[in-house]
Amino acid sequence: MNQSELETAVNKRRTFAIISHPDAGKTTITEQLLLFGGVVREAGTVKARKTGNYAKSDWMEIEKKRGISVTSSVMQFDYHDKRINILDTPGHEDFSEDTYRTLMAVDSAVMVIDSAKGIEPQTKKLFQICKMRGIPIFTFMNKLDRDGREPLELVNELEEVLGINAYPMNWPIGMGKGLKGLYDIYNNRIELHTDKPKFIDLDDEGNPVESLDLMEDSIFSDAMMEVQLMKEAGNQFDHKKIETGDLTPVFFGSALTNFGVKTFLDAYLDFAPAPSSHVTEDESVIKPNDSEFSGFVFKIQANMNPNHRDRIAFLRICSGEFDRGMDVTLTRSNKKIRLSNSTQFMADTRENVETAVAGDIIGLYDTGNFQIGDTIYDGKKAVQFEKLPQFTPELFMQVSAKNVMKQKSFHKGIQQLVQEGAVQLYSNYTTGDYILGAVGQLQFEVFQFRMLNEYNSEVVMQPMGKKIARWINPDQLDEKMSSSRNLLVKDRFGEPLFLFENQFAERWFKDKYPNVELTAKL
Numbered sequence: 001m002n003q004s005e006l007e008t009a010v011n012k013r014r015t016f017a018i019i020s021h022p023d024a025g026k027t028t029i030t031e032q033l034l035l036f037g038g039v040v041r042e043a044g045t046v047k048a049r050k051t052g053n054y055a056k057s058d059w060m061e062i063e064k065k066r067g068i069s070v071t072s073s074v075m076q077f078d079y080h081d082k083r084i085n086i087l088d089t090p091g092h093e094d095f096s097e098d099t100y101r102t103l104m105a106v107d108s109a110v111m112v113i114d115s116a117k118g119i120e121p122q123t124k125k126l127f128q129i130c131k132m133r134g135i136p137i138f139t140f141m142n143k144l145d146r147d148g149r150e151p152l153e154l155v156n157e158l159e160e161v162l163g164i165n166a167y168p169m170n171w172p173i174g175m176g177k178g179l180k181g182l183y184d185i186y187n188n189r190i191e192l193h194t195d196k197p198k199f200i201d202l203d204d205e206g207n208p209v210e211s212l213d214l215m216e217d218s219i220f221s222d223a224m225m226e227v228q229l230m231k232e233a234g235n236q237f238d239h240k241k242i243e244t245g246d247l248t249p250v251f252f253g254s255a256l257t258n259f260g261v262k263t264f265l266d267a268y269l270d271f272a273p274a275p276s277s278h279v280t281e282d283e284s285v286i287k288p289n290d291s292e293f294s295g296f297v298f299k300i301q302a303n304m305n306p307n308h309r310d311r312i313a314f315l316r317i318c319s320g321e322f323d324r325g326m327d328v329t330l331t332r333s334n335k336k337i338r339l340s341n342s343t344q345f346m347a348d349t350r351e352n353v354e355t356a357v358a359g360d361i362i363g364l365y366d367t368g369n370f371q372i373g374d375t376i377y378d379g380k381k382a383v384q385f386e387k388l389p390q391f392t393p394e395l396f397m398q399v400s401a402k403n404v405m406k407q408k409s410f411h412k413g414i415q416q417l418v419q420e421g422a423v424q425l426y427s428n429y430t431t432g433d434y435i436l437g438a439v440g441q442l443q444f445e446v447f448q449f450r451m452l453n454e455y456n457s458e459v460v461m462q463p464m465g466k467k468i469a470r471w472i473n474p475d476q477l478d479e480k481m482s483s484s485r486n487l488l489v490k491d492r493f494g495e496p497l498f499l500f501e502n503q504f505a506e507r508w509f510k511d512k513y514p515n516v517e518l519t520a521k522l
């Protein structure tokens, strides 16, 4: 493609993730979006993957279905004049560091909240990562067809709990069984909650242009009053603040009954950003329209089937165009690699991708070349994107080799899996014993399984439970500070940190050593 074709193609891309707490409705809304994109013909296609039980004991079963699970990691479809990439952020038992890292590869996020529950813990964690990146965050208050919390309360909660300004794009008229419609503030119209979507435009004074029975209803005047109140006392709409992630546009709706979802998607696409620039380690800025190709690996998915050792490295293209068979350089090793076997993702088909551009995600078949955070490029000048952040694990496990005669394969396996980003590795500061850290339980189970199957090393794992990890300035460290309630360990770079038993232990420590600096990673 020539430069102007490349620019057109890149500007069409909208790459985002849906963040939510389990059960808020992420799968249901994804499904509706795919329906609009014509990718799936029936509701239930994406859902089917969730009905395959994701429980731990069924790990092997999951792997049999790997084809499905891998392909739905990225869903691409065309809608109006845009090409949309939705990246899956696994939750439930699949919640892991990969979930966090996926957020490094998107340009915006959609936060789905159950309007009966408000902000839940996993939403908060994922939100904080989006906030740290300064990407636009759009909020969808879901399940309006059920009785939930007061809309005003939900909007206030965004400001109070997450610290983000909120601007309602629409406002519910009733709720649950009494749901009549939405006052679509952005489009200045009423969206009626009827079987077929029906819209009534409003005039400049906010009165419906055609007669509407609903106007007689007190819930209609209540909703109009609340909106008026917010227009006077609430935040102003500010596109710049949306772009920097300081203001979240809020949409109400019901994914299940497909109410307000299309309105949301259309408005979202008016404001969602095209692929952004990326900064390199030497602080140069790589623009998506640059003709030279570059990208980084944000996730590696290993095939759990011992007969198929292949892995898929997920690459976010940051600039230029990918063509199958192209030669690139892997910056870390300065090695040339031919990208001949690559995959593009769709809802249920896995196809070999011929071309892709900045903003797209491609899967590269990998035989062990790639690590998480790797950069590849095809220009003359070497490119290395900034390191992916290290996330603070919450769950810890002591790990050792069952058979002491097999230390070599044990160490090799651990080193490789840690490098790949499957788990984080720590060691007891005094004894040197290995401790694994993860953000989700499944990471440990995958680790144990792969150690046995790929490295022939049976491991013994002893749960240490939840801990709060806090790094300490090495200059301030005194080994005597360590106790059973705040265990001193080293991370894999040799940096010291404490694993606090709970918040109480952390507070106790801070009281005892007020001058000692403790820091969390993300």
Ligand code: G4P
Pocket: 020, 021, 022, 023, 024, 025, 026, 027, 028, 029, 047, 050, 142, 143, 144, 145, 146, 253, 254, 255, 256, 257
């Ligand atoms: P997740 O991916 O965020 O975990 O949530 P998912 O979409 O699977 O939705 C969780 C449950 O909430 C599902 O019910 C789903 O049908 C329901 N749900 C999603 N959106 C809405 C909505 O707008 N209104 C209502 N009333 N329910 C909604 P389930 O009973 O757990 O699953 P299923 O038996 O319906 O498949």
